[in-house]
Amino acid sequence: MRVRDVMTSDVVSVAPDTPFKEVVSALLRRGISATPVLDAERRVVGIITEADLMAREVYDGRRRRPLRLIAEYFSGRDPGWLRRSEALVARELMTRAVHTVEPEADVRQAARRMLEENIKRLVVVDHSGRLIGIVTRADVLRLFYAPDSAVVEAVAELLADEWRVPDGIDVDYSVLDGIVRLEGSVHFPSDRTVVEHMVQGLPGVVGIDSRLVAREPEPKPSTVARV
Numbered sequence: 001m002r003v004r005d006v007m008t009s010d011v012v013s014v015a016p017d018t019p020f021k022e023v024v025s026a027l028l029r030r031g032i033s034a035t036p037v038l039d040a041e042r043r044v045v046g047i048i049t050e051a052d053l054m055a056r057e058v059y060d061g062r063r064r065r066p067l068r069l070i071a072e073y074f075s076g077r078d079p080g081w082l083r084r085s086e087a088l089v090a091r092e093l094m095t096r097a098v099h100t101v102e103p104e105a106d107v108r109q110a111a112r113r114m115l116e117e118n119i120k121r122l123v124v125v126d127h128s129g130r131l132i133g134i135v136t137r138a139d140v141l142r143l144f145y146a147p148d149s150a151v152v153e154a155v156a157e158l159l160a161d162e163w164r165v166p167d168g169i170d171v172d173y174s175v176l177d178g179i180v181r182l183e184g185s186v187h188f189p190s191d192r193t194v195v196e197h198m199v200q201g202l203p204g205v206v207g208i209d210s211r212l213v214a215r216e217p218e219p220k221p222s223t224v225a226r227v
Helices: 020-030 050-058 067-074 080-085 107-116 137-144 148-159 189-200
Strands: 034-038 044-049 121-125 131-136 170-176 179-186 207-214
Parallel strands (some): 179 207
Antiparallel strands (some): 034 044
């Protein structure tokens, strides 16, 4: 599965000069928590999240700021909340460092990245940085919430496809809580690896419990005598 298979392509976006209230309105209308900021050529130049908008409201000068934030200000550093508290348009609100991914990236790699970097979404862009879509944690999690009955059907369809699976396999299968149990035999050890890998890649498959055995050892590469 690739990122393009699970991403949302109908993405709400704003321009750098979009006013603050219009940004808020766009998020509320669609019930979303973030929106990319695009230039005139639809290249992603930033992203605005709920946290960015909250900074504008919470630290607008009317409330007492924590001492730690005040210390950052007087130490010469540029805390993001200070700039956002005075923001009037999207370019002043947005975070410029955007986590992006290409549409052909593997979904599992994208999921691991979101987990390891503790991010909620990846903006999908083409090679020139133009917006294609957005993929969230929820989009990825849907892959693992397919009912067992759907996984059984997917495994059955795969193993019945003679063009995709190795010749000479004799495999039984069952599914429980997304774990696919494979039993039976294949021709060579490499065939076992191929079957396991293909089943693991099916939507809804959480893991593999493989009991497959090879009937014959892996054939040795043929050698050609040199004259």
